[in-house]
Amino acid sequence: GDSVTQMEGPVTLSEEAFLTINCTYTATGYPSLFWYVQYPGEGLQLLLKATKADDKGSNKGFEATYRKETTSFHLEKGSVQVSDSAVYFCAQNPERGAQKLVFGQGTRLTINP
């Protein structure tokens, strides 16, 4: 079935470090891919998305590229800030037009000053 696998957390980095959170997916079709972020006590905020192969989503310094050949959508940021501390979720929508996300398990990120 359709699934998403994220790298195990938690991840702890120092401010200004380079961030990579790995995400791979399995899907029978051609899903849309998303990264969402969740701050403590809040719902999910859309961080970025990509809808077809080789698309690059970007927002707030974060980037991810839809790699169909490796079924991956890794999240990267060149220089993290303390305010980036949150839980990050990779997700796919395997069926276009059906609003039914499949999520990874989430990666907790802590940035130390």
Added chain:
Amino acid sequence: KAGVTQTPRYLIKTRGQQVTLSCSPISGHRSVSWYQQTPGQGLQFLFEYFSETQRNKGNFPGRFSGRQFSNSRSEMNVSTLELGDSALYLCASSFPKSGGLLARDTQYFGPGTRLTVL
């Protein structure tokens, strides 16, 4: 533009009771999806409503149900509550009136309702 709103934000119930949660989507959005978030199972899809019809359903027992009204507001109901139903219930809306094909896939989430079952 107002975001997705959910009420109440917090609920405490006892086993065997039932509960109704409410979600108001972003103005103009016609699809509402519900998700359950727990530490053990993560984020799981419950169901999706579009134009007052349930379009998709996740793998949850029949105690979990929902509906959508003509103004796109949605409610979900859980009957005969169990301890394991304690979770954060998230609602998401999508399908804006304007926007192309790419916009259809994006879901915007509310802050959630935290349900505790004692």
